[in-house]
Amino acid sequence: xxxxxxxxxxxxxxxxxxxxxxxxxxxxxxxxxxxxxxxxxxxxxxxxxxxxxxxxxxxxxxxxxxxxxxxxxxxxxxxxxxxxxxxxxxxxxxxxxxxxxxxxxxxxxxxxxxxxxxxxxxxxxxxxxxxxxxxxxxxxxxxxxxxxxxxxxxxxxxxxxxxx
Amino acid sequence: xxxxxxxxxxxxxxxxxxxxxxxxxxxxxxxxxxxxxxxxxxxxxxxxxxxxxxxxxxxxxxxxxxxxxxxxxxxxxxxxxxxxxxxxxxxxxxxxxxxxxxxxxxxxxxxxxxxxxxxxxxxxxxxxxxxxxxxxxxxxxxxxxxxxxxx
Numbered sequence: 207x208x209x210x211x212x213x214x215x216x217x218x219x220x221x222x223x224x225x226x227x228x229x230x231x232x233x234x235x236x237x238x239x240x241x242x243x244x245x246x247x248x249x250x251x252x253x254x255x256x257x258x259x260x261x262x263x264x265x266x267x268x269x270x271x272x273x274x275x276x277x278x279x280x281x282x283x284x285x286x287x288x289x290x291x292x293x294x295x296x297x298x299x300x301x302x303x304x305x306x307x308x309x310x311x312x313x314x315x316x317x318x319x320x321x322x323x324x325x326x327x328x329x330x331x332x333x334x335x336x337x338x339x340x341x342x343x344x345x346x347x348x349x350x351x352x353x354x355x356x357x358x359x360x361x362x363x364x365x366x367x368x369x370x
Numbered sequence: 371x372x373x374x375x376x377x378x379x380x381x382x383x384x385x386x387x388x389x390x391x392x393x394x395x396x397x398x399x400x401x402x403x404x405x406x407x408x409x410x411x412x413x414x415x416x417x418x419x420x421x422x423x424x425x426x427x428x429x430x431x432x433x434x435x436x437x438x439x440x441x442x443x444x445x446x447x448x449x450x451x452x453x454x455x456x457x458x459x460x461x462x463x464x465x466x467x468x469x470x471x472x473x474x475x476x477x478x479x480x481x482x483x484x485x486x487x488x489x490x491x492x493x494x495x496x497x498x499x500x501x502x503x504x505x506x507x508x509x510x511x512x513x514x515x516x517x518x519x520x521x
Contacts, residue, residue, distance in 0.1 A: 226424055257395050271435070272432070275432060298435075298463075
């Protein structure tokens with residue numbers, strides 16, 4: 207993928223994979239940067255994301271959501287063309303609690319694509335990726351269904367019913 | 371946590387809906403608890419904001435993961451009688467079917483309850499219990515490390 211394609215893809219990712227994903231929007235997720243096969247996103251700290259009311263630490267599920275989402279974006283950026291993908295599995299290791307009032311950053315890299323499967327690893331952190339809050343590994347099924355989130359599909363706005 | 375401490379001190383089981391309502395994120399994504407005797411089923415109420423793929427449409431994988439993790443924590447808080455919310459150490463989520471835009475249910479089973487760590491298995495389904503949409507297993511830390519004990 208040349209640089210122009212990556213930049214175009216980045217714009218498309220911003221538009222399609224965040225602003226048209228209701229849950230990503232609901233938690234204020236945004237794409238920070240992207241490259242071929244990798245992406246960085248941010249989830250701003252918010253009181254509604256708290257998992258432990260005693261400490262103000264955000265819920266592990268927020269980290270899961272960020273890692274799942276950024277992994278999906280990394281896979282899309284590793285593929286030669288847009289296609290529907292589905293998460294097969296995701297393993298998350300929690301290394302330390304997130305710090306209250308700090309934004310969450312998540313990075314994922316798709317390090318291998320086969321005919322059917324894409325493999326990803328990712329890290330969630332505040333500002334230093336060497337000091338992780340959590341790491342993940344995941345596998346994604348390629349061409350999982352016909353639900354490609356593309357500008358065209360969104361313009362039509364019609365659900366295309368097709369199971370995994 | 372005050373709720374858990376109160377329940378422990380009075381020797382009674384914690385009110386699970388009160389517990390859920392005290393966790394902002396669980397409330398935000400729409401988790402409720404349906405308790406019948408000692409059997410706990412959690413419910414993830416459908417809301418358009420928890421959609422991850424608007425074309426299918428399908429629930430966001432992160433929300434399903436959050437739901438499974440919360441179900442495990444609720445089950446542990448209920449059974450272990452501690453005064454701290456259990457903390458996830460690791461969790462592996464298997465996505466089995468896409469989550470359709472409707473209510474989802476989950477149940478957790480504690481596979482092994484150790485002194486400090488518990489292993490929990492959770493399954494989520496929609497219409498039929500025998501057709502799970504996702505499953506997870508993970509380890510949870512039951513109490514903070516006691517710093518007075520060496521090692």
